[in-house]
Structures are given as structure tokens and as C-alpha cells.
Amino acid sequence: MTVRTFKALAIATAIWTIGSVGHAPVLAANQVVAPPTTVDVPGRISDRLVRDGLVIDFEATPVESDAITEGLLTDVRFRITQEASGEPVKGVFPAAWLDVGANIGGKDGEIKECRDKVGLYLKGIVGIRPMLDLNGYYVLVLNKDPSISVVDPMVNMAGRTSTYAIIVLKRPPMDWARSKDEKTLFVSMPVADEVAVIDADHFKVTHNVPAGDNPTRVVVQPDGRYVWIGNNGLGEKSGVTVLDAESYKQVGFIATGKGHHEISFSDDSAHAFVTNRDDGKLSVIDVARLEKIQDLDVGKQVLSVGYSALAKAAYVADGKTGQVTVIDGETLEIRKRIQSHRGLGPLRVSPDGRWVLAANTLKDQVLVIDAANDQVVNSIDIAGEPFQLTFSRSFAYVRGLSTSKVSLINLSSLGEGKKPIVNSFDAGNKAPKLAGDLPLADTMTTATTDTSAFIVNPADNTTYFYMEGMNAPMSNYKSFGHVARAAKLVDRSLKEVEPGVYSTKVRLPVDGRFDVALMLDTPELVHCFSMSAARNPTMHQAGSWGIEFVDDRASGAVGEPTALRFRIVDPVSEEIKEGVRDASVAWYRAPAFERREAIAKEVEPGLYEVALEFAKPGAHYAFVKVPSLKINQENSRFRSIKVGAERVATAKTK
Incomplete structure (x- = not known):
């Protein structure tokens, strides 16, 4: 069994299910x-x-x-x-x-x-x-309220996954995108006319950046240089705002046309393709100059666009005409119009660029175009008003508005003269449209193993974990206190x-x-x-309190209280904080046994003490926590304590 398989199975058997993960593998000793x-x-x-x-x-x-x-x-x-x-x-x-x-x-x-x-x-x-x-990853759940839930899928708690953190936003979110290095998350907030910038390492909002009028769709271009935000504004305020992905400063705004905007890019990030739903046009933008080159007539209700690196072409779906227009990525001219049926909506390109899939919500179908020759090769019946598409390595996931089922199309079964293989499973028991207004962000995201996925059902407020090949989700996570709308992963793996x-x-x-x-x-x-x-002086500015232990080293013995003393010090001014009432110390035996916690007492001005007691010998760690000063186990210095067995004299008296 590979480590990757082990991690997938650990998720399948322990995430969001009752019971333990099981035994850890035997560890090598030599x-x-x-x-x-x-x-x-x-x-x-x-x-x-x-x-x-x-x-x-x-x-x-x-x-x-x-x-x-x-x-x-x-x-x-x-x-x-x-x-x-x-x-x-x-x-x-x-x-x-x-x-x-x-x-x-x-x-x-x-x-x-x-x-x-x-x-x-x-x-x-x-x-x-x-x-x-x-190794692992966190599941981020976009909520209806101004927040994002961060879920650790490898932690089991009474049958439910532990909520690792809650990221509080300024206003309700609409869409999100990761930076190329996955260290930053950009979240659009239409009501605020801003994009929240989130540090994906620490799950904190670091900036709220002005992003034009009514920012909705968010996309990071393939080379990671710019973040593009679709502005569903009025008149000249309708277009795209462009932010520098590192400085978060606005580098341009380009008016494109009326209506909602979807955004795609050539694989070399040389050109951006922006839809204008109410104008029936596709705007082509020179990324280097941040200037619009031309507007192409592509229909009457332009709903989606995707780019195939294999075909070197952009594919644009129109809902009213039922056409898919193919734009040559080099000449930037229309090279073909593919006629289908009214009702075309979401369009996605498979990761290898071979297949272009367009969902027809009105006809309950998914249209398959072979990007190698721009020919329609399959029309697949998918019940339940298909409205979202996403891909793993082997499958296309299709979500319907009026059904709880998620359909999986086997990509290897696509092609001229082939009969596509379609399976399905229930992600809950309610149709997503029962939840009311849905955000632009996808309700489905594939996991890091690329053979599994997380699916949010907004109607039952639950996120489901599904492994390919199974008949039903392996587990689920219920959002308590929030209304889940979409999911995305933050990958921490090597x-x-x-x-x-x-x-x-x-x-x-x-x-x-x-x-x-x-x-x-x-x-x-x-x-x-x-x-x-090394210690970073810039992280310890005046007014940011830190912990200073009084003793250089600490040791103790089983059965004997050991005094741990510390001061709360401003690392810059060296001021010592007095009168703190909520300081406490948590300690445990390594690696994570006999956890205890006690309130610290101020034994003299600015000097705090806790009497530590130990049940067994071994290495122990102690951390100071002061909620009022935002000192916790994540940012506090620790003290290691060597604890020996009971002293002989003590043992004889018992």
C-alpha cells in the first residue's frame, strides 16, 4: 500500500465517521x-x-x-x-x-x-x-454568511470532523481562487466591492482590497502573475479588475461589456478571454498591455468560456443560440461554430485539454466535443438540470440543480462511436436548488489523491466525501452554525x-x-x-507580548509539584506586564499524554507561577496561554521539562 493510498483510506474510514482510524503502521526502529x-x-x-x-x-x-x-x-x-x-x-x-x-x-x-x-x-x-x-490538506467550506470554515479531514471527533478554524470575512463571499503557489486565497465580496486576501498558511485575512464595482468571478491566470475579477457593474463599470497577485495592488481595469463575466486564459497567459453575457460578445485582452484587442460576436447570451491548451483554442457557450464558438488561440479569430441546442450553460475543459464538456440545463444533457478536431462526439443524458462540472484525472463530475445525485462520466469512455459510461451517487437527499441563491463558487472539488472528491450540498448543509468506485459517499461533515455553499482544498503535501x-x-x-x-x-x-x-525581531513589535521563562532549564519528578515561573514581556520595550488574570499553563507528557491545565498566580508583580504535577516520567512540554493578550499554544514559546521517576526518599514514605 502506498502512502498516498494509505492517506486516502484513512480519510475513507475515519473522516466524518464514528470510530477510530485504526492502528498506525509498524514503525522501523533501526x-x-x-x-x-x-x-x-x-x-x-x-x-x-x-x-x-x-x-x-x-x-x-x-x-x-x-x-x-x-x-x-x-x-x-x-x-x-x-x-x-x-x-x-x-x-x-x-x-x-x-x-x-x-x-x-x-x-x-x-x-x-x-x-x-x-x-x-x-x-x-x-x-x-x-x-x-x-502531507495532507484542509477542506475550506465557503459559507453563506461572511465566513469560511476550515476543516481538518484527518481529525476524528465523536463521528465528526474537527473544525480547525473559522475565517471571518467583511461581507458575504461569492467566489474564490487560489494563488499559483496555493499560499494565498482571493475571495470576492460583491456587497463590499472588495476582494479578501487570505493567508492560506495561517487562515487569516491579511487584506481587504478594492476590486471594482460588484466583484463576482475570481480567476488567477496560469502563470500566477495577475488576479482577475469580473465586475458585474453598470455601464462603464462593467468589465474586469486586475490585481497584482503579490502586492495585491490594482494594475488595471478594462471595460468589456454588459452582464456577468466569465474569464479564461490561453495556456501561456498571453491572452484573457472575457464573456459579456448581455452583449453576446467575447472580449479578447492582451495581458502584457492590459488592453482589449477586440470583441467577437459569439451569440446572444454568453454564459461560459474555457481554453484547451491541446487545441490552442477557446470554447464559448451561448445559452440562447445553443452554439459553442471556437476561437483560435493564435489568430484570435472564430474558426468554427458548433450548433447544439438552446439551454447550454456551464462549459469546462478536461485537464489534458482533450475534451470540452458543456452542460445543457434545459435538455438534461452534457455535450462532449473532441478538442482534437472540434467535433461533437457524444451527447450524454444527465437528469436533474446539470449546472456544474469539475474533473478528476479519470472522471467528469456533473452536478444537477434539481437532484441530489452527482453523475460521474468516465473520460476514457468518451469518443466518436463510443458509449459513455456514466455512474452516479447521492450526495445527500435534497436538491441543491432548494437552498435558494447559490454562489458562483463550485460545490464540488477533487481531493489531492485525484481519485476522490468533496461535494457540498447547500440544501442539507453538509459536505460529503466520495471515493471513486464507491456507490455512496464514505463520510460527511455537517456545518453547524453556518450554511455551507462551496468547497475548496488547501494542499499542504510534499x-x-x-x-x-x-x-x-x-x-x-x-x-x-x-x-x-x-x-x-x-x-x-x-x-x-x-x-x-531563529527568532524574528520584526514579529515582536512593541505592544506584542511574549513569554519569558525565569529558569533556564526545568526538571521534575513524579509525585512532586514543580514550580514553573514566567513573565509576560514586551520584546521591544522590555516592559513586564503586571496584573494579568487569565494566564494559564497547559502541559503534557510527550508525545501527547496526560494533558493538564492550571491557572497561573501572580506571586510577585509581573512574575507568574504554576505548580506542575506529573503522573509518569518522561519528556513533558508546557505552553503559556493568555487569551486577553492573544497568546496561545500556536504562538507561545514552550518549555521542555525532564521528569524523572519518584525520588527514593519520597517513595519510601508512601
Whole structure:
């Protein structure tokens, strides 16, 4: 079983269902560590593991500074090669986690503790998360109210997935899009005439950017440089606003025409194609100059547009005429008009560019065009007013307005003279249109395994997880306190950036030393590398309070209270905060046992104390929390405590 399959099965059996994930895989115990590799880049941390015929080189390299620093991006990568030949090992799907490092005991003890943590991460127990999960993803659910729910699909809580965070927006959302590196999310808010910019690492709104009149559709162009927003405004305010994807500043506004706007791009990002629904025109825009080149007559009610990199052409669907117009991507002229039936609406192009699918809501059909020759090759009956399309690697998912069913069209069965294979499953028991007004954002999104999907049913306020090949969803997540409308994933997994090199970029939330755990299933291997991050002075401005522990090191014994003392200090002015009433300390035995929490007492002005008690020996961690000062486990410094067995004298008196 591959790691990717394991993750998919873990989701299928544990996400949003009652019961536990099951046992973690058996972890390898013997690691042979070769001497660290030579560090030839300033600030880079590297190490090497040689075992079972494999060489694994670990590297952590600063991206935004000269040294690995809290709050800044760090490139984490594993280079896996064959020991004998030096050939890269491709397609192995390693799993990795980054967490607070152990400061006590010998190296063997640290590895065991880190390995124990990995077993718990895989079980998906509530409250036991690594600081950064480098494998999985979060499901973001767009709500009807001004919020986005962030769901951790690997955490099981009384049969329901844990809501990891709630992102509060300024106004209700309409559509959203990810940046190319998936580190940023852009969310349109028509009532506010703004786009919310969300840090997808920390799930926080960082900016609310003016985005023209009535911003609706949001699309990031293929090269990631610009964010395009469709403005459903009146008169000259109807068109597209263009934002720089890094600075978030507006770089242009282009008036295009009347009505709602859909947006697509050539694969090289040279041209943008913008529909004008009420004008019956398609505007072609030169992206480099941000100028409209021409308007093409493509119908009377232009509803959608998609671009095929394979055919080098844009395909435009018109609802009134029932035509699909093909625009040559090089000459920018109409090269063909394909006549179908009135009622054409959503149009999507398969990821490989081969198939163009257009849903006909009135006729309950999906039209299939072969982009290789611009010929209609299939007309597939899909009941329930099909209105949304999305793709996985092997299937087209079709959603109907008046049915709870989701239809799956097998892409390999499409083509001239072939009979398409269509299966379906129920995503709930209510039709989506019963929910009333729906946003532009898709109610369906494929998972990172590309063989599964998440489907939101707005009518029953539930998000369903479906694995391809099954007859029904494997599990579901009910939105409590919010009305779910759409779903999107934030992928945190390692990606193979070159043969045998698996990499991701992370933003370390705090400074200190960290364990980076790596797991392979063939050969069965778990190993923990180490790295550290320097303190970032710019993150500790005057007025932003931090924790300063009084003792350099702490130790304790089972059965004996141990005093943990700390101050709350402004790192810039060095002011000590007095009179805090809501400070508390949470502590637990590594990796995540015997969690306890106690309120801190101010024993003298500005000095706070908690008496820690320990049930068993081992490594313990303590974190300070002060809600009134926004200090929590995510941003607080930690204290490691070495706890020994009961002292002899104490034991004899019992």
C-alpha cells in the first residue's frame, strides 16, 4: 500500500465517521545516520540518512532571508536516491510532519519520541496535531454568511470532523481562487466591492482590497502573475479588475461589456478571454498591455468560456443560440461554430485539454466535443438540470440543480462511436436548488489523491466525501452554525519537484528547534531529522507580548509539584506586564499524554507561577496561554521539562 493510498483510506474510514482510524503502521526502529552533508549555502540545514539501500538527503533552506527564521518561508525537501547507483527514487509519496523538537535525553530517546508522535498523527486523534503537517490538506467550506470554515479531514471527533478554524470575512463571499503557489486565497465580496486576501498558511485575512464595482468571478491566470475579477457593474463599470497577485495592488481595469463575466486564459497567459453575457460578445485582452484587442460576436447570451491548451483554442457557450464558438488561440479569430441546442450553460475543459464538456440545463444533457478536431462526439443524458462540472484525472463530475445525485462520466469512455459510461451517487437527499441563491463558487472539488472528491450540498448543509468506485459517499461533515455553499482544498503535501526530490515550502510559526519526521512505506521507514529557526525581531513589535521563562532549564519528578515561573514581556520595550488574570499553563507528557491545565498566580508583580504535577516520567512540554493578550499554544514559546521517576526518599514514605 502506498502512502498516498494509505492517506486516502484513512480519510475513507475515519473522516466524518464514528470510530477510530485504526492502528498506525509498524514503525522501523533501526536507523543508520551518515555524517551530515556539507552545507554550502548560507543558512541551509542539511542531514543524511542511509538505510536499506536508500540515501535520503534532508535540506531546509531559507527562502525570504539569509537564515531560517520564524514567520518566513523555508523550503523543506527530501532527495531520495538509490545507494548503489545514485539514481533518483521516483513516485514514492513520502509523508512528513514538522513539530516541536525534543530537548532532553539522548539521540535514541529523541527518535523514539518523534516516532511515537508519528503514530498518533496517523490515528487522527483530536487535539494531537503536529505544528505543521506536510502531507495532507484542509477542506475550506465557503459559507453563506461572511465566513469560511476550515476543516481538518484527518481529525476524528465523536463521528465528526474537527473544525480547525473559522475565517471571518467583511461581507458575504461569492467566489474564490487560489494563488499559483496555493499560499494565498482571493475571495470576492460583491456587497463590499472588495476582494479578501487570505493567508492560506495561517487562515487569516491579511487584506481587504478594492476590486471594482460588484466583484463576482475570481480567476488567477496560469502563470500566477495577475488576479482577475469580473465586475458585474453598470455601464462603464462593467468589465474586469486586475490585481497584482503579490502586492495585491490594482494594475488595471478594462471595460468589456454588459452582464456577468466569465474569464479564461490561453495556456501561456498571453491572452484573457472575457464573456459579456448581455452583449453576446467575447472580449479578447492582451495581458502584457492590459488592453482589449477586440470583441467577437459569439451569440446572444454568453454564459461560459474555457481554453484547451491541446487545441490552442477557446470554447464559448451561448445559452440562447445553443452554439459553442471556437476561437483560435493564435489568430484570435472564430474558426468554427458548433450548433447544439438552446439551454447550454456551464462549459469546462478536461485537464489534458482533450475534451470540452458543456452542460445543457434545459435538455438534461452534457455535450462532449473532441478538442482534437472540434467535433461533437457524444451527447450524454444527465437528469436533474446539470449546472456544474469539475474533473478528476479519470472522471467528469456533473452536478444537477434539481437532484441530489452527482453523475460521474468516465473520460476514457468518451469518443466518436463510443458509449459513455456514466455512474452516479447521492450526495445527500435534497436538491441543491432548494437552498435558494447559490454562489458562483463550485460545490464540488477533487481531493489531492485525484481519485476522490468533496461535494457540498447547500440544501442539507453538509459536505460529503466520495471515493471513486464507491456507490455512496464514505463520510460527511455537517456545518453547524453556518450554511455551507462551496468547497475548496488547501494542499499542504510534499510534491515531487524533480525526479526523486520531494519538496514543500513552510512558514514556521515560532522560533526554536524542530523535529522533521519522514515516513516511507517501501521500505518501511520512519526517521526524524532536526532543524531550527531563529527568532524574528520584526514579529515582536512593541505592544506584542511574549513569554519569558525565569529558569533556564526545568526538571521534575513524579509525585512532586514543580514550580514553573514566567513573565509576560514586551520584546521591544522590555516592559513586564503586571496584573494579568487569565494566564494559564497547559502541559503534557510527550508525545501527547496526560494533558493538564492550571491557572497561573501572580506571586510577585509581573512574575507568574504554576505548580506542575506529573503522573509518569518522561519528556513533558508546557505552553503559556493568555487569551486577553492573544497568546496561545500556536504562538507561545514552550518549555521542555525532564521528569524523572519518584525520588527514593519520597517513595519510601508512601
